[in-house]
Amino acid sequence: MTIAYPLAQTRRGLRLTALFALPAIALALVAAVQTNDPAILFYSTLPRITAAVVSGFLLGLGGAVFQRTFDNPLAEPTVLGISGGAALALAASLVFAPALWSHGYQVVALAGAALALATTLAVAWGPRLSSSTLLLAGIMLNLFCNAAYTALVLFNHDFLSNLLTWQAGSLQQSGWGPSLRLMVLAVLAIGPLCLLEKPLRLLSLGHEAAANLGVSVRTIKLLLLVIASFLAASVTAEFGQIGLIGLAAPAIARAVWGRAHPGLLQCAVTGAWLLLLTDQIMRLLSAVAGDLPVGAAAGLLAGPVLILLARRAPASAPKVMPIPAARPAGDRRLLLLLAAALPLAAFVALFYGRGPEGWTFAGQDDLALIWRWRLPPLLASAGAGVCLALAGLLLQRLLRNPLASPDLLGITHGAGLALAIAFVILPTMGVATKFAITAAGAAAALLAVTLLGLRSRFEPSRMLLLGLGLANTANAVLVIALAGGGQRGAALLGWFAGMTAGVDMAAAVAACVTGLFCLAACLLMHRRIDLIALGDATATGFGVPVRTSRALGIGLAALAIAAGTMVVGPISFIGLMIPHIAALIGFRGMATASIASALIGALIMVLAEWLSRNLAWPWPLSPSLIAALVGGPWFLWHLRRQAKEAA
Numbered sequence: 240m241t242i243a244y245p246l247a248q249t250r251r252g253l254r255l256t257a258l259f260a261l262p263a264i265a266l267a268l269v270a271a272v273q274t275n276d277p278a279i280l281f282y283s284t285l286p287r288i289t290a291a292v293v294s295g296f297l298l299g300l301g302g303a304v305f306q307r308t309f310d311n312p313l314a315e316p317t318v319l320g321i322s323g324g325a326a327l328a329l330a331a332s333l334v335f336a337p338a339l340w341s342h343g344y345q346v347v348a349l350a351g352a353a354l355a356l357a358t359t360l361a362v363a364w365g366p367r368l369s370s371s372t373l374l375l376a377g378i379m380l381n382l383f384c385n386a387a388y389t390a391l392v393l394f395n396h397d398f399l400s401n402l403l404t405w406q407a408g409s410l411q412q413s414g415w416g417p418s419l420r421l422m423v424l425a426v427l428a429i430g431p432l433c434l435l436e437k438p439l440r441l442l443s444l445g446h447e448a449a450a451n452l453g454v455s456v457r458t459i460k461l462l463l464l465v466i467a468s469f470l471a472a473s474v475t476a477e478f479g480q481i482g483l484i485g486l487a488a489p490a491i492a493r494a495v496w497g498r499a500h501p502g503l504l505q506c507a508v509t510g511a512w513l514l515l516l517t518d519q520i521m522r523l524l525s526a527v528a529g530d531l532p533v534g535a536a537a538g539l540l541a542g543p544v545l546i547l548l549a550r551r552a553p554a555s556a557p558k559v560m561p562i563p564a565a566r567p568a569g570d571r572r573l574l575l576l577l578a579a580a581l582p583l584a585a586f587v588a589l590f591y592g593r594g595p596e597g598w599t600f601a602g603q604d605d606l607a608l609i610w611r612w613r614l615p616p617l618l619a620s621a622g623a624g625v626c627l628a629l630a631g632l633l634l635q636r637l638l639r640n641p642l643a644s645p646d647l648l649g650i651t652h653g654a655g656l657a658l659a660i661a662f663v664i665l666p667t668m669g670v671a672t673k674f675a676i677t678a679a680g681a682a683a684a685l686l687a688v689t690l691l692g693l694r695s696r697f698e699p700s701r702m703l704l705l706g707l708g709l710a711n712t713a714n715a716v717l718v719i720a721l722a723g724g725g726q727r728g729a730a731l732l733g734w735f736a737g738m739t740a741g742v743d744m745a746a747a748v749a750a751c752v753t754g755l756f757c758l759a760a761c762l763l764m765h766r767r768i769d770l771i772a773l774g775d776a777t778a779t780g781f782g783v784p785v786r787t788s789r790a791l792g793i794g795l796a797a798l799a800i801a802a803g804t805m806v807v808g809p810i811s812f813i814g815l816m817i818p819h820i821a822a823l824i825g826f827r828g829m830a831t832a833s834i835a836s837a838l839i840g841a842l843i844m845v846l847a848e849w850l851s852r853n854l855a856w857p858w859p860l861s862p863s864l865i866a867a868l869v870g871g872p873w874f875l876w877h878l879r880r881q882a883k884e885a886a
Contacts, residue, residue: 245460247340256495256505260512266519273720286412291422291518291533292511294477295409295484297470303492303503304467307439309370311640315450315485318470319377319464323384324355325475330391345417345476346714352472352750355380356465362875365882368457371641373464375819376878382812383871386864393861400723410533411520417477428466429504435463436455436503443500481533484510543712574823577838584842588614588849593856614749616739616852619806620844620862622750624813625869626803628840629757630815632821632832633796636772637789644815649709650800651809653684656713681801684709688797739807739848739862746806760795765829768792772829810863814839816874823877843870 268287305314317323328351332339339347359380363373411419438459441449446456473486485562488510492501495509518533589609590601601609627645634643645651657680691705761768767788770778775785803810817840818832826835847862847869854860 256508256512259495259516260508263512263516263519266523267515268520270519282414283412286415286418286816287410287518288515289415289418289423290410290412291515293425294474294481295488295510295512295514296429296507297474297510298420298481298484299488299492300428300503300507301467301471301488302487302510303506304432304439304463305485306489308442308463309374310443311374312490314374315467317381317485318374319359319468320355320380320384320574321352321468321472322475322480323381323388324351324353325349325472326388326480327351327384328354330395334391334395341508348476349472352468352475356382356468356472358875360461362879363882366457368460369882370460372878372882374641375816376875379816379871379878381873382816382867383875383880386812386865386867386871390861390868392793392862400591408481410478421473421477422451424470428470428804431462431466432503435459435466437464438650439503440500446698452871475800478533481514484514488513543583543708545634562729562740574831574834574838577835577842579836581842581845583622584845584849585617588617588845592849593853599827613852615742615744617845617848618744618747619739619742619750621841621849622747622754623803623807623810624817624842624844625754625838626750626757626799626840627810627814628817628836629761629833630752630796630799630803631816632669632818632829632836633761633768634791634814635795635801635818636768636829637792639772640818644811644812645796645800645803646809646811647711648683650797651804652709653687654681654801654804655809656680657683665755681804684713685794685797685801688793739851739859742806749803750806753799754837756843757795758833761833764788764792765833768829807844807863810866812863812867812870813844816870820870820874820877 270284270288271280300314302314304320306312307314308314325348328347329344332347359373359377360368362376362380363369367370376554438449438454441452441454442456444452447791449459450456474481489506490502491513492506492509493499495501516531521533581648592601592613618792630645631643634645635641661676688705691709710873767778767783769786770781770783771785771792778785778788800814803813817836820839821835822831824835826832826876843866844862847865849864850865850869851860854865
């Protein structure tokens with residue numbers, strides 16, 4: 240039996256791989272046969288097929304390395320900041336130093352990705368290269384780079400609109416150069432990664448156990464992450480962002496091969512046929528829908544596959560990853576300080592700012608102006624900060640994954656997708672209509688999450704796959720809409736950036752009330768959530784109804800996400816990073832962490848709203864971009880200080 244079971248798994252894996260790969264191969268052969276012009280066949284069709292296979296192979300390989308190194312199904316090379324670094328380097332060089340493109344944009348993109356990776360490693364550098372610190376540093380750097388990139392595109396939309404197409408990913412070819420470069424890279428990378436696969440398996444036992452077995456933990460992790468990041472960065476530099484393959488290929492390989500840790504080459508082959516199949520399907524659809532970017536289209540195919548796999552995923556939670564050490568004392572004093580700082584910041588934001596006469600305090604004659612133009616965006620920002628911070632805290636605790644964020648459930652993307660459709664149907668809609676449509680999209684996504692979550696019994700591993708599938712399917716459509724450019728694309732990009740101009744008082748008050756309701760619910764549920772964060776078995780032993788509590792918590796998070804997204808758009812920084820900031824400054828229990836996260840989220844968004852209104856007066860900026868651009872460097876500095884103290 241001990242031999243027959245692995246053999247049966249292997250045969251099943253080979254059959255399923257062949258079953259999924261055959262359509263991709265068949266479509267590629269049909270494309271080659273249907274190409275009548277030999278020049279087009281040799282210089283366009285065949286290079287495109289090769290690019291899909293090699294790029295998918297490298298992305299699947301890189302994703303497998305990252306997920307196994309961090310023991311986290313949400314990890315992929317982009318979490319270390321390389322995609323954000325590449326995009327920012329391209330945009331910044333076009334605006335400020337276009338001469339850098341003389342040697343090709345690939346060199347600029349690779350340089351940006353390398354600089355981002357080096358910064359992430361420098362922040363997290365320590366004796367064991369802490370996985371949690373490394374992930375948090377990479378994600379924060381990626382958010383910072385994406386915020387700076389979005390700001391550049393907003394201010395130079397006509398000049399940089401072509402970068403939106405690059406961001407969506409495209410495998411269109413006019414020669415063999417990119418494909419051959421990636422083929423050489425794949426051949427050179429396979430050997431070292433195969434040699435490192437045994438130490439990689441030992442890392443899954445834990446750093447202490449691996450070190451006791453003679454593994455140099457920091458050296459092995461550094462080699463693995465640098466190689467995998469370079470593979471993904473090279474694909475990004477050549478063809479744009481095709482990131483979902485790195486996430487989906489290892490998940491599909493686990494389901495196909497029936498193993499918790501399939502081999503690196505198995506994940507790489509899965510990525511190859513997945514991207515080839517996606518690209519060939521998009522080639523067939525191009526006759527009807529035009530040339531769709533394959534990077535965005537990957538979400539249209541891989542997203543539903545992940546949702547289907549969620550029904551077959553093993554009902555086990557991901558390994559708990561500790562948050563970096565927190566300060567042990569001062570919880571009550573810090574809470575009081577935050578509670579006092581919030582109304583003070585709100586007062587300054589309301590009554591002090593720039594106007595036609597410069598920096599002035601508002602007087603009694605300006606109260607109508609404050610009530611009409613300053614108070615609604617300020618309340619909306621504060622309410623959204625509370626909602627999104629609490630949603631991120633709930634998801635991270637209930638799913639026991641530090642990478643869980645409001646983006647994960649697809650609520651924000653559902654709202655954005657509804658808005659994108661509305662821009663096509665109702666191009667001249669008003670503010671009230673826009674809010675109604677985004678609310679409807681968020682509600683539809685919430686309903687889908689609830690129904691699918693009921694079928695999967697709200698298990699953490701299955702909810703992660705469901706969230707990834709829903710979010711990336713909706714996001715694929717959004718990226719395609721953005722890549723279309725034009726005025727509608729610019730308007731949608733403004734909503735994506737989190738612009739608060741035009742928010743009315745009713746929507747702002749609704750966000751605040753929802754935030755207070757969610758805070759009260761978190762305080763009532765704090766003991767249950769603390770026990771669930773320790774493990775389902777532990778929580779059950781203390782009499783906690785785990786499935787019901789997790790369903791209520793996820794529903795509460797979805798409600799908070801819908802309310803926050805409706806008024807300020809999809810803000811990644813608040814929901815993902817505020818819970819970690821609260822933990823870093825000393826708040827670990829759910830009760831105090833809820834209050835601290837709500838206060839910090841509201842305070843940061845109030846300050847960001849004030850800065851966004853005054854920095855470039857009279858033109859408003861995005862509070863979410865300001866929050867990431869200002870809060871990002873502080874968070875990275877704090878992480879670096881924690882890494883030094885741990886050393």
